[in-house]
Amino acid sequence: MKTYGDTVYRLALCRLQNAADAEDVYQDVFLRLLEQRAGGWDGERTKAWLIRAALNRCADLGRARRRRGGVISLDEVPDMARPVDQEAAELWDAVGRLPEKLRTAVHLFYGEGYESGEIGALLGVPAATVRSRLRRARAELKDLLGGFDDGKSLSEVDGTYPYARRAE
Amino acid sequence: MENRYRKLTERIHTPAGLNDQVLFEARRRTAEAAPCRERQGWGRPRTKTAFTAAAAPRNWTRVLLRTAVCAVCALALVLGGFSLRPAPTAAPGTPGNTGLEETPPAQILVPTFGLTAYAAGTDTTYGPAPDGSIAFSVGEGCTTPEFGDFTGCLFQVTGENIAKVSLSIDRGGLYRYQIRENLTDEQLAEYRQAMAEGRIAPAAISQRDDGVWYMPEMTALGTGVEEDYDPDARYGFWVSPEEMAPTGLGISIEAQMDADFFDGGLLTVTVTSGDGTEKTQTYRLHTGELKVEWTGDGDMTVLPELAGPDDLFVYGICAVPED
Numbered sequence: 001m002k003t004y005g006d007t008v009y010r011l012a013l014c015r016l017q018n019a020a021d022a023e024d025v026y027q028d029v030f031l032r033l034l035e036q037r038a039g040g041w042d043g044e045r046t047k048a049w050l051i052r053a054a055l056n057r058c059a060d061l062g063r064a065r066r067r068r069g070g071v072i073s074l075d076e077v078p079d080m081a082r083p084v085d086q087e088a089a090e091l092w093d094a095v096g097r098l099p100e101k102l103r104t105a106v107h108l109f110y111g112e113g114y115e116s117g118e119i120g121a122l123l124g125v126p127a128a129t130v131r132s133r134l135r136r137a138r139a140e141l142k143d144l145l146g147g148f149d150d151g152k153s154l155s156e157v158d159g160t161y162p163y164a165r166r167a168e
Numbered sequence: 169m170e171n172r173y174r175k176l177t178e179r180i181h182t183p184a185g186l187n188d189q190v191l192f193e194a195r196r197r198t199a200e201a202a203p204c205r206e207r208q209g210w211g212r213p214r215t216k217t218a219f220t221a222a223a224a225p226r227n228w229t230r231v232l233l234r235t236a237v238c239a240v241c242a243l244a245l246v247l248g249g250f251s252l253r254p255a256p257t258a259a260p261g262t263p264g265n266t267g268l269e270e271t272p273p274a275q276i277l278v279p280t281f282g283l284t285a286y287a288a289g290t291d292t293t294y295g296p297a298p299d300g301s302i303a304f305s306v307g308e309g310c311t312t313p314e315f316g317d318f319t320g321c322l323f324q325v326t327g328e329n330i331a332k333v334s335l336s337i338d339r340g341g342l343y344r345y346q347i348r349e350n351l352t353d354e355q356l357a358e359y360r361q362a363m364a365e366g367r368i369a370p371a372a373i374s375q376r377d378d379g380v381w382y383m384p385e386m387t388a389l390g391t392g393v394e395e396d397y398d399p400d401a402r403y404g405f406w407v408s409p410e411e412m413a414p415t416g417l418g419i420s421i422e423a424q425m426d427a428d429f430f431d432g433g434l435l436t437v438t439v440t441s442g443d444g445t446e447k448t449q450t451y452r453l454h455t456g457e458l459k460v461e462w463t464g465d466g467d468m469t470v471l472p473e474l475a476g477p478d479d480l481f482v483y484g485i486c487a488v489p490e491d
Contacts, residue, residue, distance in 0.1 A: 001190065005182040013180065020375070023186055030190045078183040078360065088176045095173065110173040 001030055004047050007112065008054050014107040015058040017072045017096050025057045051112075051122055055104070071096030094141050102137040105130055184364030188312065189372040300489040303458050303472035305482040310386065315369040317407040317426045318343050318386045321485055324402045325439065334438040335403055336392030340429050343406040344387045351381040359383060397439070405430055405485070424455075424483045431455040435487060451487040458484040 008029055012022035032053055033046075071093050074084045095106055108119045109130075116130040123130070304321050311317040322345050325333050335342055351359070351373075362368045373383040388406050407413075413425035430453045438448040459475040460482050472488075475481030 001182070001187045005187060006180070009182045009186075010177050010180050014177070019183070023183065023189075026182065026186060027190050027193060031194055034190075034194050077180055084179075088172070091172060092176055106173070107177070110171060111177045113174070 003043070004050050005030075007047065008050050010111060011051060011054050011104075011107060012058055013072070013077065014095070014111070015055070015100065015104055016061060017070070019072060019076060019078055021061055025054055025061065028057050029053045048122060051108070055123065098137055098140055102133050102140065105133040106137045106141075109134055183360065185360055185370045185373075188310070188363075188370035191311075193372060297472050301472040301486060303470045303484050303486040305458070305460075305470050305484045310369060310371060311412065311422065311426075312370060313409055314366055315386075316341075316388065316409045317412045317423075318345070318369065318388075319405045319407065319423070319426060321427075322402045322404040323487075325397065325437070326399055327439065329441050330397040330439045331442045332394065332440040333397050334392070334394040334436075334440070336436045337405070337430075337433055338391075339433040340411065341391050341406040341408060342389045342393060343404050344389055344393070345402040345404055346385050346387075346400070347382055348385050349380060349382040351383065356381055427455045427483060427485055430485060434490075450490045452490055454486045454488065455484065456486070457481040458486065 005026070009022055009026050012025035013019065016022055016025065029050055033050065074089050074092050095103055098106065104123070105119060108114045108122065109116070114122070116134065117127040119130045120127040310320070325335075348355075348359075356373060359368070359373065363370045369386045371384045371386060373381060375381050386404075388408070389403070393403070407426045407429050411429060413422045433453040435451040435453060436448060437451070438446055440446050457475045458481055459471045459473050459479045461469050461471060461480075470482060470484050472486045
């Protein structure tokens with residue numbers, strides 16, 4: 001939890017847009033890890049397992065509960081380092097308004113630094129599908145952010161290439 | 169280059185107290201799952217020989233009745249109310265009895281005593297063994313280096329006409345366990361903040377199906393407490409931070425070691441009625457591998473008897489009333 005707790009919580013929060021639901025997912029995922037984990041797992045394998053488990057649990061919750069409405073404001077996020085500047089709040093809000101599948105791809109790509117192939121493995125979809133979702137996400141974010149350059153909407157990268165850390 | 173989204177999300181951290189909630193729940197599940205993992209991990213390793221005094225865990229000196237009476241996660245000490253009986257009145261013809269008027273007899277309160285198990289998880293109570301012994305599993309509490317081990321072994325004082333309750337233990341300590349319900353968003357925030365700042369012990373904040381938020385609040389009381397009777401109050405066995413088992417041994421082992429801290433201990437319960445009548449009962453505490461059985465609805469029952477070589481068991485505490 002010390003090493004990957006934030007990763008799981010952020011993913012659940014991004015996906016569900018509800019702090020209480022994110023806490024539920026967090027608890028369920030780590031309890032499953034404590035019950036099932038075998039010895040000898042390396043860090044990356046554990047992290048991937050946690051992400052997959054969190055995504056599955058988020059999907060379960062999404063089926064069980066109607067979304068409680070809207071995007072969670074950064075002001076509502078517990079234990080958020082503050083103050084939050086306006087641009088960050090707008091970015092968070094814009095990502096939160098993306099469709100769930102696009103939002104997940106954006107979070108794993110930009111937030112966790114996974115490549116499209118890795119995200120595809122985590123989500124169980126082809127890498128091409130992930131790339132497609134990222135393209136659609138960037139297009140939607142451009143509108144949501146009122147005409148910002150889509151590259152700058154998520155990362156400040158010189159030129160038009162939008163990706164933050166890794167090229168596909 | 170700068171990844172603005174990552175920079176943003178890196179400022180979001182796991183809420184304070186959430187990790188402790190996970191560990192809290194893990195301890196509870198460990199205790200529940202123990203019988204399914206027959207003799208693996210939970211409970212002290214033992215020989216294949218049948219129970220004998222010599223083979224018993226230390227300080228276990230009595231063979232407990234093999235009676236199917238139980239407690240799962242909490243122990244309710246029922247001080248079975250006070251029975252009423254007429255006060256002695258003057259015999260006919262003796263001074264003070266004119267025979268001319270009938271006055272209602274004065275009454276005094278005579279407390280009766282008993283033990284009833286209470287399973288907090290299912291809100292179920294269980295009757296005591298014929299000898300009053302009662303048992304419950306360990307490992308369902310909450311442990312932190314700052315607050316010590318709230319063992320989860322709870323007892324509740326119930327009955328009628330009880331005005332005051334006095335509890336004391338000759339080793340370790342006691343704590344009060346209260347469920348705070350109908351928590352508002354503001355109260356939830358306050359409790360989370362208090363946990364984060366270490367002002368209260370970490371506890372799981374939960375939401376029932378009807379949407380009500382609730383959480384247990386645990387307060388260490390030291391070696392004893394005397395207070396006005398509250399029928400909803402529950403008390404439990406507590407190990408101070410200085411006395412608790414070292415961490416890093418594993419949840420089950422730590423819980424077992426903390427339970428052993430009470431092995432041979434003496435719990436004294438005194439109730440006082442409104443007119444000052446007192447009744448005291450002492451209970452000798454024992455720890456060991458207690459036999460469990462499953463009821464038809466899937467609930468686990470801990471029996472106040474040591475498990476045999478082929479029995480499923482959990483590590484638990486048994487309270488045996490002393491003569």
